[in-house]
Amino acid sequence: MKIESVDLFYFSMPQVLDIGDGSQDMLLVRMTDSAGTVAWGECEAAPLVSIASWICPMSHSACKPVAASVIGQRLDSVADIERIGTLVRDNSMDLLQADHTLSGIDMAMWDLLGKRLNEPVYKLLGYPKAYAKTPYASLLFADEAQQTMREARDLRKRGFRAVKFGWGPFGQTTVKADVDQLAAAREGLGPDGILLVDAGTVWSGDFAAAEMRVSALKQFGATWLEEPFVSGELDAYQRLSALAGPVKLAGGEGCHNVHQARHMIDYARIGYVQIDAGRIGGITPSKQVADYARSKGVTYVNHTFTSHLALSASIQPFAGIESDTICEYPVQPKALAYEATTEHLIPDADGHLRLSDAPGLGVTPNPQALRKYLVETEITVQGKVLYRTPKL
Amino acid sequence: MKIESVDLFYFSMPQVLDIGDGSQDMLLVRMTDSAGTVAWGECEAAPLVSIASWICPMSHSACKPVAASVIGQRLDSVADIERIGTLVRDNSMDLLQADHTLSGIDMAMWDLLGKRLNEPVYKLLGYPKAYAKTPYASLLFADEAQQTMREARDLRKRGFRAVKFGWGPFGQTTVKADVDQLAAAREGLGPDGILLVDAGTVWSGDFAAAEMRVSALKQFGATWLEEPFVSGELDAYQRLSALAGPVKLAGGEGCHNVHQARHMIDYARIGYVQIDAGRIGGITPSKQVADYARSKGVTYVNHTFTSHLALSASIQPFAGIESDTICEYPVQPKALAYEATTEHLIPDADGHLRLSDAPGLGVTPNPQALRKYLVETEITVQGKVLYRTPKL
Numbered sequence: 001m002k003i004e005s006v007d008l009f010y011f012s013m014p015q016v017l018d019i020g021d022g023s024q025d026m027l028l029v030r031m032t033d034s035a036g037t038v039a040w041g042e043c044e045a046a047p048l049v050s051i052a053s054w055i056c057p058m059s060h061s062a063c064k065p066v067a068a069s070v071i072g073q074r075l076d077s078v079a080d081i082e083r084i085g086t087l088v089r090d091n092s093m094d095l096l097q098a099d100h101t102l103s104g105i106d107m108a109m110w111d112l113l114g115k116r117l118n119e120p121v122y123k124l125l126g127y128p129k130a131y132a133k134t135p136y137a138s139l140l141f142a143d144e145a146q147q148t149m150r151e152a153r154d155l156r157k158r159g160f161r162a163v164k165f166g167w168g169p170f171g172q173t174t175v176k177a178d179v180d181q182l183a184a185a186r187e188g189l190g191p192d193g194i195l196l197v198d199a200g201t202v203w204s205g206d207f208a209a210a211e212m213r214v215s216a217l218k219q220f221g222a223t224w225l226e227e228p229f230v231s232g233e234l235d236a237y238q239r240l241s242a243l244a245g246p247v248k249l250a251g252g253e254g255c256h257n258v259h260q261a262r263h264m265i266d267y268a269r270i271g272y273v274q275i276d277a278g279r280i281g282g283i284t285p286s287k288q289v290a291d292y293a294r295s296k297g298v299t300y301v302n303h304t305f306t307s308h309l310a311l312s313a314s315i316q317p318f319a320g321i322e323s324d325t326i327c328e329y330p331v332q333p334k335a336l337a338y339e340a341t342t343e344h345l346i347p348d349a350d351g352h353l354r355l356s357d358a359p360g361l362g363v364t365p366n367p368q369a370l371r372k373y374l375v376e377t378e379i380t381v382q383g384k385v386l387y388r389t390p391k392l
Numbered sequence: 393m394k395i396e397s398v399d400l401f402y403f404s405m406p407q408v409l410d411i412g413d414g415s416q417d418m419l420l421v422r423m424t425d426s427a428g429t430v431a432w433g434e435c436e437a438a439p440l441v442s443i444a445s446w447i448c449p450m451s452h453s454a455c456k457p458v459a460a461s462v463i464g465q466r467l468d469s470v471a472d473i474e475r476i477g478t479l480v481r482d483n484s485m486d487l488l489q490a491d492h493t494l495s496g497i498d499m500a501m502w503d504l505l506g507k508r509l510n511e512p513v514y515k516l517l518g519y520p521k522a523y524a525k526t527p528y529a530s531l532l533f534a535d536e537a538q539q540t541m542r543e544a545r546d547l548r549k550r551g552f553r554a555v556k557f558g559w560g561p562f563g564q565t566t567v568k569a570d571v572d573q574l575a576a577a578r579e580g581l582g583p584d585g586i587l588l589v590d591a592g593t594v595w596s597g598d599f600a601a602a603e604m605r606v607s608a609l610k611q612f613g614a615t616w617l618e619e620p621f622v623s624g625e626l627d628a629y630q631r632l633s634a635l636a637g638p639v640k641l642a643g644g645e646g647c648h649n650v651h652q653a654r655h656m657i658d659y660a661r662i663g664y665v666q667i668d669a670g671r672i673g674g675i676t677p678s679k680q681v682a683d684y685a686r687s688k689g690v691t692y693v694n695h696t697f698t699s700h701l702a703l704s705a706s707i708q709p710f711a712g713i714e715s716d717t718i719c720e721y722p723v724q725p726k727a728l729a730y731e732a733t734t735e736h737l738i739p740d741a742d743g744h745l746r747l748s749d750a751p752g753l754g755v756t757p758n759p760q761a762l763r764k765y766l767v768e769t770e771i772t773v774q775g776k777v778l779y780r781t782p783k784l
Contacts, residue, residue, distance in 0.1 A: 012449065020453045022486070045451045045486045048773065052444035053489070057404065057767075059437045061412045094414070094437045096648060096671075097445070097489040232651020235658070256488060259624020266627070267659060279488075375449075380770045381440065 001033045001116070003073050006105065007390040008054055010047035011373040013336050020167065022305035023330060023337035025375075027051070028365055029104035030390075033075060037115050040365050041107030042310045043100050044278030050104070051377065053097040055386040063094040066101045078124055081109045085284050089257075099256035099281050106282020107313040107361065114360030121313075121361055125287050127320020132352035135329030136162035136196055141170045145177075145184035152188025159351045162326055163189055166198025166226065171209065179216040186220040194326070196250075198226040205229075207236050214240070217247045224250040224272050231255065237268030248272055252289075253303040255280050261289040265298050274328070276303040277314040286317035290324075300324045306333070307340040312355060312363045315345075319355055327353060339369040367392045393425040393508070395465050398497065399782040400446055402439035403765040405728050412559065414697035415722060415729035417767075419443070420757055421496035422782075425467065429507050432757050433499030434702045435492055436670030442496070443769065445489040447778040455486040458493045470516055473501045477676050481649075491648040491673050498674020499705040499753065506752030513705075513753055517679050519712020524744035527721030528554035528588055533562045537569075537576035544580025551743045554718055555581060558590025558618065563601065571608040578612040586718070588642075590618040597621075599628050606632070609639045616642040616664050623647065629660030640664055644681075645695040647672050653681040657690050666720070668695040669706040678709035682716075692716045698725070699732040704747060704755045707737075711747055719745060731761040759784045 012025040027047035031039045043050045058064045069087040074080055085106055092098035110121045122130045137160040142148040148165060155163050165185050170178055182197070189195055197217060203210040210228045217225055225247055229236045231254050241249050248271025255261040256279055264270050273293050277286045290300045300321065302314035311330065318324045329347070330337065338344070343363045347353050356362030371392055379387040404417040419439035423431045435442045450456045461479040466472055477498055484490035502513045514522045529552040534540040540557060547555050557577050562570055574589070581587055589609060595602040602620040609617055617639055621628045623646050633641050640663025647653040648671055656662050665685050669678045682692045692713065694706035703722065710716045721739070722729065730736070735755045739745050748754030763784055771779040 016450050016452070018450065018453050022452050022455075025449070025451050045455045046445070046448055046488075047451070048448040048771070049441060049444045049487060049489050052441045052771075053438070056438055056440040057417070058408050058410065059417050059439070060408070060414050061410050063414075063437045093646070094671075095441060096438075096492050097441050100488050230651070232649060232655070234651075234655065254485070257624060259622070259626075263624070263626065263655065263659075267655075279486075376772075376774055378770075378772045379440070379444075380768075380772075382768055 001035050001075055003031060003070055003075050004034045005032045006030070006067065006070060008051050009389065009392060010051060010375040010377050011336055011340070011370055012375045013334050013373065021334065023333040026306060026336060026340060027104060029108045031108035031112055033112055037112055039108045039112035039115055039360060040309060041104035041111060041282070041313065042278055042307060043104035044276055044306065044310070045100070047375070048377065049097050050101040051387055052379065053095055053101045055379065057381060059094070062091065064091040066092055066098050066105065070105055075109060075112065078113070081106065081113065081284055084109065085281060100279055103278045103280065103282045106284050107277065110283045111360035118359045120355065120357050120359060121283065121316040122319040122355060125316060125320070130319035130355040131322045132354050133315065133327035134162055134325050134351065135327050135347055135353045136160065136164050136194065137331040138164040138166070138328065139331070141165045141168035141181050143169055145180040148181055149184035149188040152185050152193070156189060156193060159347060161351055162194035162196060164196035164198055167200040171199055171202035171213070175212050178213055182216050182220040182222070195220065195222050196224050196226065197222045199228045201227045201230045203228050204233065207239065210240055211243065214244050214247070217244065222247050224248050226250040226274070231260070231264065234263060234267040237270060241269035250274055250301070257281060258285045258288050262292055265293060265296050270298065272299045272301050274301045274303045275317070277317065278306065278310050283313055283316055286314070290318045290321060294321060301326055302328050304328050305330055307337045308344045309341050309361060309363045309365060311345055312361045315355055316361070329353060336373050340365055342366045393427050393467055395423060395462055395467050396426045397424045398422070398459065398462060400443050401781065401784060402443060402767040402769050403728055403732070403762055404767045405726050405765070413726065415725040418698060418728060418732060419496060421500045423500035423504055425504055429504055431500045431504035431507055431752060432701060433496035433503065433674070433705065434670055434699060435496035436668055436698065436702070437492070439767070440769065441489050442493040443779055444771065445487055445493045447771065449773060451486070454483065456483040458484055458490050458497065462497055467501060467504065470505070473498065473505065473676055476501065477673060492671055495670045495672065495674045498676050499669065502675045502708070503752035510751045512747065512749050512751060513675065513708040514711040514747060517708060517712070522711035522747040523714045524746050525707065525719035526554055526717050526743065527719050527739055527745045528552065528556050528586065529723040530556040530558070530720065531723070533557045533560035533573050535561055537572040540573055541576035541580040544577050544585070548581060548585060551739065553743055554586035554588060556588035556590055559592040563591050563594035563605070567604050570605055574608050574612040574614070587612065587614050588616050588618065589614045591620045593619045593622045595620050596625065599631065602632055603635065606636050606639070609636065614639050616640050618642040618666070623652070623656065626655060626659040629662065633661040642666055642693070649673060650677045650680050654684055657685060657688050662690065664691045664693050666693045666695045667709070669709065670698065670702050675705055675708055678706070682710045682713060686713060693718055694720050696720050697722055699729045700736045701733050701753060701755045701757060703737055704753045707747055708753070721745060728765050732757055734758045
């Protein structure tokens with residue numbers, strides 16, 4: 001079979017707020033093969049820019065639009081998916097945005113192959129079984145430590161055993177204020193709750209500030225400290241990692257290729273590698289990172305802040321690794337992100353999340369619900385329309 | 393003063409060929425301050441995608457269009473340029489293309505400040521003097537070794553002491569064929585010619601293939617071996633570096649932030665760091681890399697394949713480092729890239745290249761010559777025109 005057509009759809013909430021919520025807009029990829037099978041994928045963030053990278057005129061032989069390496073390609077096997085990914089990376093080497101665009105394309109290829117072979121994606125990835133994951137709820141540290149405590153307690157009552165607190169006032173003022181926040185979070189979660197802490201790169205360029213929080217993180221039993229620095233600061237990560245055990249460092253959400261994720265494992269010495277399949281180039285490179293992480297004793301975790309289509313795609317790469325139990329789960333997505341799909345991945349009564357066994361990604365977009373969020377877009381170059389929002 | 397307006401212009405040759413020539417299209421940035429001073433910068437490759445990243449609707453607080461962090465900003469000092477760059481990186485953290493777009497903006501800010509303070513950019517960067525550089529000519533290995541020899545000889549006659557051969561058949565067939573090519577290049581250049589070799593990432597994932605060429609590179613006195621692998625393969629670089637001395641490894645042209653360049657120095661152990669100011673985020677991060685390289689005994693070299701505006705911008709960051717003598721020089725640019733500017737940087741009779749002492753970048757676009765290459769572009773979202781080619 002061949003990839004016959006690919007359509008990109010840009011959706012958005014009527015109003016996008018200036019807050020750290022990645023569920024406010026969305027770029028969906030619809031792929032159709034020559035037999036008429038339809039499949040879907042999703043790219044993380046900046047829909048207009050990824051659309052431009054899909055259809056832009058060629059700059060030179062290593063800076064082609066992503067579409068040039070996808071449309072008309074044969075797609076019959078996992079090897080074809082890998083081949084097409086390599087083609088995109090080679091032909092669009094100097095097009096920085098290409099990795100994000102490829103992400104949704106790659107997901108759609110896996111969805112397509114799964115639907116054609118009547119298998120869920122995790123089986124095509126070589127996993128005999130998809131293990132249940134423990135979803136963690138992610139929220140901001142409250143302005144007052146007492147409020148952080150109440151929110152942690154509420155989430156436990158709602159069935160979340162693992163909670164990630166981050167950003168907000170954390171790291172912004174005194175060590176004492178941060179110690180109070182960590183104490184409050186632990187109190188609210190109870191002794192057996194899994195406490196995850198996200199520093200949101202607040203100590204970038206300031207190792208000493210990070211170092212001063214280590215003993216409190218140990219005292220209140222944080223499982224991981226996420227992004228103390230920006231990803232590139234491999235040396236600082238490595239130094240902090242040596243000090244922080246048994247609290248492990250977590251990072252990697254910004255990685256847009258496998259190499260960067262390996263650097264986080266090999267040089268930054270993180271204990272948890274957080275991969276967004278919507279950024280790193282899709283399911284294929286995510287699975288490569290999961291394999292590499294396992295070989296190095298590092299735990300894989302998805303990074304997901306968007307729809308349940310992206311959630312399914314981001315869990316498939318480590319679905320079959322029994323020991324990697326934690327997964328990120330968007331707890332309060334905007335209406336767009338939730339309504340986007342017909343099926344949803346809902347934690348069961350014991351708080352566990354399970355992938356669907358339906359063919360492909362097992363989660364399909366709901367065009368009827370999505371239509372009201374469609375962002376009509378048109379790109380014209382030298383009088384020729386290169387992109388116009390397709391019919392949904 | 394404030395940054396009053398920024399206009400982006402997309403230019404292209406009438407026909408863009410599927411060859412490795414980055415001078416076939418161009419994105420120029422025109423910046424005007426509140427006093428009416430006009431300055432220019434240039435972004436490397438994929439003009440349409442960088443335009444989209446400049447004006448796209450916000451996705452969330454860390455994924456804003458680049459324009460949101462630039463227009464209306466105060467710009468009175470070098471510190472303001474650094475502040476605005478940091479703002480772009482923070483506000484557009486999840487917008488992958490942003491680093492390439494920032495590159496042209498950053499160049500224009502330096503040009504603007506230089507024009508306002510009546511100083512060339514290298515002086516604003518803290519260099520009392522700009523040293524002459526030895527430009528190298530860059531061309532493909534010919535299909536036949538004898539032809540490579542003739543081309544090397546011709547370039548020496550044209551005054552180029554340093555020549556870089558790369559790509560073409562090199563690394564594609566037998567070790568013997570590569571040895572013949574290297575012997576031919578050395579013969580053509582003569583014993584005192586500077587021979588640079590660019591493997592064009594041909595041995596990506598195949599360390600043994602690279603290893604087999606090391607003794608010939610030593611035998612024929614190559615000064616550097618460029619990009620034996622893709623940039624992310626830090627371990628492979630490091631292993632080859634240990635084997636290859638005195639031939640040093642060169643790489644880094646794809647780096648889109650300072651961290652990546654530091655990884656190439658610290659972990660890949662390259663001896664020459666090649667930075668494209670049109671990709672890494674402009675002159676500001678390039679200068680940071682030049683400073684870091686110097687502290688580590690690594691030589692800085694510009695990567696430039698476009699106009700003489702980009703050439704000036706890419707040489708400024710290491711203009712004042714006397715010991716970093718080699719610079720890349722586009723020898724056969726397309727008409728667009730050459731006609732783009734009124735001034736040109738031409739090697740003098742002794743083969744040396746000198747920066748202009750004119751204020752700012754000292755090279756200005758030539759609107760009259762450029763008009764015929766202008767690519768009329770329009771981007772409309774929800775019926776609103778977000779971008780339309782401005783008047784040149």
